[in-house]
Amino acid sequence: MSKNSSDISNKISRYLQIIVFAVLALSFIALIFGVEAYLMGNGTVAIYLILIGALSMGLAVYVLYQSRKRVEKLKTEDTKVMTTIECRKCKTKDLREFERGDFVFKELGKCDKCEENKIITAIYKEIKNKEKPFTI
Amino acid sequence: MAFAPGTDIVSQIIYAASLMLFVVFMLYGQRIQFYVMIREVENSLRKLKVIKEKGRKTAIETIKEIGKPETDPTSKVDRYLEYFTISPQSMDPAGIVYKLDHILDVRDNRLKDEVKLIAPASDEVQVFNLENTLEAAMALNFIYRIVRHFYIQGKKTLNMYIILQLQMILPLVMKEAEAYANALEAFAFGQPIGDGVGPLIAARLMQGYETRRVPKDCVVATLPFEGRTALVLKARGPGGNVGKPGDAVKELIEENKGKIAMVIMIDAGLKLEGEKVGEVAEGIGAAIGGPGVDAFKIEEVVVKYKIPLNAIIVREDIGDAVSPMRKEIADSVDNVLERMRNVVNERTKEGDKIIIVGVGNTIGVGQ
């Protein structure tokens, strides 16, 4: 979308990442304690610790994966608006980025090859990542 | 004391905790749900504020860049954003269209004058574009204020149903706000938007022909089309402008004393989910949005002279309609022209006079 809001989403995902990594570290410690407890022969405690460790680790990885996906989605939404310039006589076609003051059917300077004026024939944005179709 | 079959202290504690949790959820479940909803609304509201602030900033920066004001325009822009319009009283609806028309005219003039004051160095096209930009910022401001109102009201009264209603419509509100934010950028740069497909097609037909101005802020060209004479009408570009096609069509028909074989209106039509952007569809009736004044006037005059009214629409959703024109929409032009030729050939005779109206905001489209 926009620069500003993607800044904010970056900030949010940075906080999120810190939290997720903290949870990951804690769950790792829980797993280690669990294994230790198991080796010590304390079966019930070991099961609880391993269960909690595995669960929170799974959760952390899932959240991380989701936030990555969202950031990627934000990045691909940025598309450029393009201006098509044509010479009607020699049928040449140029594509460049939109500039302020461009409008469709605006006459620009002389064509390089002939005396005819060049003209803007189209201004559009092309969305590369199409939304997924619902086939029903 | 044993809660559970297990005897060790850990399982006892966990069992007791799960019982407690059950009781808590039973007593405070709805309250918890309420806070979750409030949090969700709060996040959206915060996002709305960011969108609104960004729109305001863009508007101010654009004014500084092309308007070259001597003083800081910020306070004037803020005043502009709070501008409101009171719609006419409808207790006795007879004649309300012309009242509404008048109010909209006054509003339009007032806003344009204000833009000229805020941005003295801007030319006519830029005044139109800046007015559109500020109007998008105004819409964002309005949405933010309304959502904030219901959020605070819901929180103050702890009324779940106010928050619930807000939360239910929030996805649609957010979509609309994002559409306005995109529109604002497009207006600030003067880029053609999806809604401009009607004027784009009209301009394509007008190429190489003389145009003349008709009221209000519209242009018309007379040209041959499939052996018929076509009066092609659009709002005057490339400034952001929808014109008043209602008045223009009325004048053209009156000029020709009603001897018009057909009126064809081309517009962007709202697509439903699941339909493709840029699809072309045909129908009957006045294809024109807005407050309904233009549709009313066109219907009135075609009924008076019994002229058939045809419509061709290009499908796009609200977001596409106000953000920079998508390629699919720009590419639909040939398709629309083909459909128009078919309609004209099937429904009129050679030598007839027809009116073709390209409806929509002509920003970034000349003639």
Ligand SMILES: [Zn+2]
């Ligand atoms: Zn050339």
